[in-house]
Amino acid sequence: MSVFRDLHRTGLLILPNAWDAASAVVSVRAGAKAVATTSAGIAWALGWPDGADGDAAPPQRELLGAVARIVRAAGSVPVSADVEGGFSEDAGTAAAFVRRAVETGIAGINIEDGAGSAEVLADKIAAIRAQVGGELFINARCDLWLRGIGPVEGRLEAAARRAALYRAAGADGLFMPGVTEAATITALVAMGLPLNLLARPGLADAAGLEALGVRRLSAGSNLAAAAYRTAETLTRGFLADGRSEAQIAAAMDYGLLNGLMAGARG
Secondary structure, eight states, X not given: OHHHHHTTTSSOEEEOEEXXXXXXXXXXXXXXXXXXXXXXXXXXXXXXXXXXXXGGSOOHHHHHHHHHHHHHHHTTSOEEEEOTTTTSSSHHHHHHHHHHHHXXXXXXXXXXXXXXXHHHHHHHHHHHHHHHOSSSEEEEEOOTTTTTOSOGGGHHHHHHHHHHHHHHHTOOEEEOTTOOOHHHHHHHHTTSSOEEEEOOTTOOOHHHHHHHTOOEEEOTTHHHHHHHHHHXXXXXXXXXXXXXXXXXXXXXXXXXXXXXXXXXXX
16 A cells, blocks of 8 residues: 555656456556546446435445456556445445455545535544554545535635645545646645646646646546447447448457456456
8 A cells, every 4th residue: 555655745646547347457558557446437337327325326345346356457556446425424334335445455545525514524534544544545535626616716715624624534635626727726735635636628737737736637437438438439330330440440459458357367
């Protein structure tokens, strides 16, 4: 786990987000220093919607099974798991789920406040830290910008309050998806936790983000959604004319991919 923590100390860690074992293997082959999971991508791959609660959400055993397969496929490359809000508003229950996730071999988690209370997430972070110890990298995701919560003119103050609460509870990083403006990024960096941003149009490139002090950039669900869009486009073309050239041109080599998966089995 210390390897993953060290990746946040200097430079910019770029994290592709995997949704199954094969996407994790492809990320590692492409040169990823670490891999994150995407809760949306995993939910879609399992046949469930993202962000649902209760009976509409994927069973926890299926989610943990997917994370375990991603960890196995990534090999020595550390994996951070998106655990949404811990799948409970109760801090102890959320921490128990994270403890089960840690048993799969993950090095870090994202846990989010969504549209909920900062105090609730702070309680979850403290409970997780108490249950799993100090090694797990806890990235606190704050959805003020992603969900457009509260007036724009007061959002930085709200972010500062949440960041302070999460840091005091034991968070190691701050994830602010939806932020793209340089001035806002600079203010968030000054809050003292390694800042994680989500890939979005209008965001600076890697060199620009590193210069601003950003420590982590995540693809989120983008890669999974792009893969499914590509599959839909190719399927429509195939159904229309029965031709295979576009499929072959877009496909990863069968032997290469099969060999990578054989290697991922250890």
